[in-house]
Amino acid sequence: MGTHLPSTEFDGTAVDDQREADAEAVMGEPPAQMVQLLGPDGKLGFDPVFTGYAEKVTPEVLRGLYADMAAIRRFDVEATALQRQGQLALWVPLTGQEAAQIGSGRASRPQDYIFPTYREHGVAYTRNVDLAELLRQFRGVSNGGWNPKDTNFHLYTLVLAAQTLHAVGYAMGIQRDQKLAAAQGSGDEAAVIAYFGDGASSEGDVHESMVFASSYNAPVVFFCQNNHWAISVPTNVQTRVPLSNRAKGYGFPGIRVDGNDVIAVHAVTEWALEHARQGKGPVLIEAFTYRVGAHTTADDPTKYRHSAEEDAWRAKDPLARVEKYLRAEGLADDAFFAKVKADGDELAAYVRRTTHDLETPDIRSAFANTYAEAHPLVAEELAWFEEYTAGFEGGDLPAEPSGQPAAKAGH
């Protein structure tokens, strides 16, 4: 099979034929082609550049990538259930995007720094973020939840695309560190990955981050998960050309990769990180994938898209194709898949157990963390709060059953 596929061949719908024709008309040339190494049929293809990187994905590594994808999908199911049961205020499901996240996350090295948006639970998993800690934000007990210094995985950013600039600045810091280190005869090669989506690609900060990254040749990989839907708005409202083509305008490579092909995503990301670490500058990767579920647990996709489209994408499932390949090549047996399932269930049980135990913080911690250094207004308001609460019996605010209006307390 061919490995550089026009997106139309991948989608195979009349709508996308039209989009492709539009893009060609706008650009005066055919749109970007897509790197795919493992197709939905479970057959391995060839790419003149990326097959060399894909060969590093040994059977053992591939089994690991599969296990990661299965684990995070199981986690996603569990978190969705926790939200439905009132244990989380909101959940942001990732199902469908496992290959894009696990493939890219596993291509990173510990010294690399990752700036996620807010759906990168799979990347978090590859960076050893405790998934129970990741749920703190969605349970409403923290606006962060983990210490980025432990894993080089930054906090989620909810104001879209703001983190792409942080990523470029961080990469500019790495450049300066490398100069200082080189002067001392040592060197720590590192790069940064900035995740964002097709919706966020319209934000001005993405433009500015690409301008800065290009101007300073910063070691940053822009990883755009084009999951086709920005809540209810389809990608063609954000762009008339494949997003990866935009890199050309900034003067660095842009690659569209089959985001449901974990081997290709891993290979392309490894290539891009190597490119960045070697001082060759930024890369834009557009992982062509699909948000199979809702935007969040508060969303209703039936209002804006047809289930037939979802079904078409389920046929390109990132896990199914790896399973097909592993079984066909005799690289994994029933026992392996049973073990993966059992491990996933164990992870889900751990997350369920620990979610219940996630502590509600004392608001005093919010007073303490507003500023890093002492601030008289914060001190004054905290003192007032202490005095106010001390006026109640036991020194605590009156207990309120959750969900009850304050006025009913005590009645």
Add this chain to the structure above:
Amino acid sequence: MTTMTIAKAINEGLRETLASNPKSLLMGEDIGPLGGVYRVTDGLIGEFGPDRVVDTPLAESGIIGTAIGLALRGYRPVCEIQFDGFVFPGFNQITTQLAKMHARSNGNLTVPVVIRIPYGGGIGSVEHHSESPEALFAHTAGLRIITPSNAHDAYWMVQQAVECQDPVIIFEPKRRYWLKGEVDTAAPGRAEDPFKAHVLREGTDATVVAYGPLVPVALAAANAAEEDGRSVEVIDLRSISPLDFDTVAASVQKTGRLVVAHEAPTFGGIGGEIAARISERAFHSLEAPVIRVGGFHMPYPVAKVEEDYLPDIDRILEALDRALSY
């Protein structure tokens, strides 16, 4: 003691910072060979090179956003925003990201970014070049806002801002950039708390609080009032967030009358916050309502009429008259 302009004092303060802290760097538009549109960074790129004095693309969100990333990597970026009215493309990064990063990381991360903004009017410029948006930032928890009014403070406060673990915005009174003053570059200046107000002139009949470009105006008004036999105390706030209410309240407890002056529009401004706090803290000392002197509720007007907009000596004297008439 050395005599220098405020612009030169900031320049010297930045030079001192760059020389003593290898992690510090300057970022902004035209701050390299040109030395900035006000020449505040003049000569620094030659001394410290383009990695430490960074001419950035023309994009304010980009400047603030990348500065946040550099700070997360352990650097101490000092960003120059070319003019007050140009900070707004970076407003999102300042308010949703920079101000909140320490809190949302539960104290694990610090982002010691400094943002220098020349502000205020009186220079006969085109629109967006004469504004005083400090209240918009003071309203945002997580930021510290300081504004020097003289060369000595400018020299020290810029260095202290870089040393602070919190993000600091320095509003620089652009029409006073060429105002000369004595600067004591010896160590004691470092010990002065940049977030504390200074009583510049003692008095007994009324207090005038001002900051930044209006401090010399307030002093001149106090001198004029003295000729009429009125003893006016003048306080230079120096810091807007935190705001040193202790010093203001102590003064009002002595004088019983308070006038607050700033170029920014009075509605929703710093003067209103001071009036409210002082009403609570010094209610029984007040002989009159707190009177505010400031800009009108309108976009900053065209240069030819800005003299009618900007608070001047007479406007402060009129406010003092009103306060003293109770």
